[in-house]
Amino acid sequence: MQPIIYATEAITALGDSQAMSSCAIAAGLSAFENHPFMLDMAGAPYKVAMVPLLEPGETQRIPSLVEKILNTTLAKLPTVTESVDLLINLPAPRPGLPPTIAQDVLNVAQAAVASRENVQISISEQGRMGGALAVQSVQKRLADGVEFVVVLAADSYFDATTLSWLDLTGQLLTQVNAWGMVPGEAAAATVFCSPETASTEKQPSAVKLVSVGIANEPGFAQTPPVCTGEGLTTALDSVLAELPADATIDDALSDTNGQLVRTDELGFMFTRRSQYFSEPGKMNTPVDACGDVGAASIPLLINLACELNTAVNVVLASSGGVHEGQKEPAKRAVILLEVATHGA
Structure with a gap:
């Protein structure tokens, strides 16, 4: 059984819904702006991408994002559901992140689902890979009888201590660092169900989750990191076995963020496995x-x-x-998706 993506939702710097964000990204728009009052080490405003729904001085940014996206995501589910697993992923511990963040988010999540029965909430603080691990667990959860699995994640870098740490460690795009990232913030939720549930709810066609591959990246164990795409290639190899016969990958989407090492590893991976891509090197980078x-x-x-x-x-x-301030080894994830009609 391959899980079906039943619904999607997002709040980004480009819009307060998935539809708005997708349209803005497709149109080539950018939400980059100068932070209204925070300055980098050189005395220049940080280049940022902030969610317009939140005031610049808002301190409870991640809980607020979770609360807002939960309300819209739950509205997309049937009014009566047998069971829902709500998997919420948050940043891994880092400078500036409140130690109470998990409890703060749990509080708003419990309030959001109070009117619904049979919702099980799980919260992890595992950064980017927490989302991959949650998606990896979806198939088993559905096979065990859960009706809907909601993978939800939220993050925001807009704390003075966090931005200073990113700047000091050379991770930010600044006037003196051309190979850095522009910090953003967002919440996103993906709702999964079985093909049978999707058919019952009259979802005529959808995208299905085919496979998830996760691998360690040994290059990031060095200082500075020297990454030749070994982990990304290994993760890709683990999902290629599920690629339909004679099919190639039409599109790739990546969280590549402007940091040189991330750009390099993609180049190495495409060089090694170009035969599996319709257009090797073609990349969507929101x-x-x-x-x-x-x-x-x-x-x-x-x-x-x-x-x-x-x-x-x-x-x-x-x-x-x-x-990135995390204790575990660097990891890479590859998730294979395929458009399908139910019953196919």
Whole structure:
């Protein structure tokens, strides 16, 4: 059984819904702007991509994003559901992130689902790879009888301590660092169900989740990191076995964020496995439009893939490990998606 993507939702710097965000990204718009009051080490305003729904001085940004997206996502589910697993992924611990973030988010999530029965909430603080691990668990959860699985993730870099840390560690795009990221913020949710549930709910066609591959990236164990795409290639190889016969990958979406090492690894991966891509090197990078959205990357990329008019897509995502303040080794994830009609 391959899970069906039943619904998608997102809040980004480009819009307060998945439809708005997708249209803006497709149109080539960018949400980049100068932060209204925070300055980098050189005394220049940080280049950022902020969600317009939140005031610049808002401090509870991640809980607010979760609350807003939960309300719209739950409205897309049937009024009565037998069971829902709500998997919420948050950033891994880092400077500036409140130690109470998981409890703060749990509080707003419990309030949002209070009117519904049979909703099980699970919260992880695993950064980008938390989204991949949640998606990897979807098939088993549905096979075990869960009716809907909601993979939701949120992140925001807009804390003074966090931005200073990113600047000090050379991760930001600044006047003195051309190979850095533009920090963003977002919340994204992807709702999965079985083909049988999708058919019952009269979803005539959809995108299905085919496979998830996750691998360690040894190059990020070095300082500075020297990445030749080994982890990304290994993750890709693990899903290629599920690629339909004689099919190639039509589109690739990546969380590549402007950092040189991330760009390099994609080049190495495409060089090694170009035969599996319809257009090797073709890449959709929404970070160019709405900034790096950290832990929210994977569900956002999956949702954007659902908007593409192509048959087979892959989502490529990276976790920087210790270089992003995380304790675990750097990891790479590849998620294979395919357009399908129910019963096919």
